[in-house]
Amino acid sequence: MTFREINSKMVEATVTPGQKLFSQRGAMLAYKGEVSFTPNMSGGQGGIMSMIGRRVANEDTPLMTVEGSGTVLFGHGGHHVQVIGLTGDTLCVEADRLLAFEGTLQQGTMFLGSQGGVMGMVRGQISGQGLFTTTLKGHGAVAVMAHGGVFEIPITPQRPVHVDPQAYVAHHGDVRNKLSTALGWRDMVGRGSGEAFQLELSGSGAVYVQASEEKL
């Protein structure tokens, strides 16, 4: 594993020559060895087309490339950091929650409308995620930020999981998501339980949920 959790809010990454890391710009806390940080104009991998794609999708969190040999400490804003290992599957995560990820992962942008049509777009708006989300695919590790720690809930075909959109952090695996509403007359008359909208995740995989309803 490239990333090692030092404590709940910091990760240590080992960089070796020929191996690239991407991290959120300004998230480096300290480093040992010969490590160089290059701002990444295109905001991630891919060519100019991917860059334009990300700009349009508003998923272009400033990233930097970390190269060299040594160890780097990452942390940001006192947020809790969770390292997620990927083995060939796809992780969907909001770009501003990405702290760092290995260069072996393929970064992409996904249009939420492609998952669930119009409801997917509504979902993005309600959860404050916008219409696009970032996907990471391949083998490698990702460090994701969350407010108040993260816990993982496995999703199996028999057990779909419902998540509060504000507490949702990321998910991986073969998971379909849709926005489920529990709007009733109570919500209309202002007596709602505050849980009118939920993300319903079904399939097989895992979802990461934070212990807070605050966005980053």
Added chain:
Amino acid sequence: MFRLQGSKVLAVDMTGDAVKAKNGSMVAYDGQMAFKKMSGGGEGIRGMVTRRLTGEQMTVMEVKGHGTCWFADRASEINLVGLQGDKLYVESSNLLATDAGLRTGTSFTGMRGASQGNGLFTTTVEGHGQAAIMSDGPAVVLRVSAQYPLTVDPGAYVAHQGNLRQSFQSGVTFRTLMGEGGGEAFQIRFEGDGLVYVQPSERNTIAGDV
């Protein structure tokens, strides 16, 4: 069944029973759940009037169903309290969830409430079952016995249970009035036999300013 997942997430396994939880504190669930808004401070018309009068109108929802439900609120630390027929006094903003077997009500706190910056009333929880209370930072549980009374900063007080008498202490002197106070002008003193939950953080109170 209440269990803690880490220190900031409460997981409740339900098999058709119901729990009461703070409005909007659900972060995830699996299985089938229904959410219904309720009102704290007691049931029925009497409860409604009390709530309106006391301002302790905690908005509570009733969660009912089969499966596991996870609750969390703004990354606060969660403490589980088991109640066996005794009474827990807690500020409504610090109460996350209670078993269906517990009754909630409102009680008058007097000067203590005013000094905490929480108003004059507090929420009581009684019956048999478990309650989850929140604190800013991990709470410590301090035992009060007849020989050892306890004095607490109003801003750091979270909850108490057992047979306790509380009195309000003020250390206001000439110096305080001159603006030279030590910042600890008011305290709550607990005497008797019971437990007091104290958080490692202080709310903004009048007492903290003088």
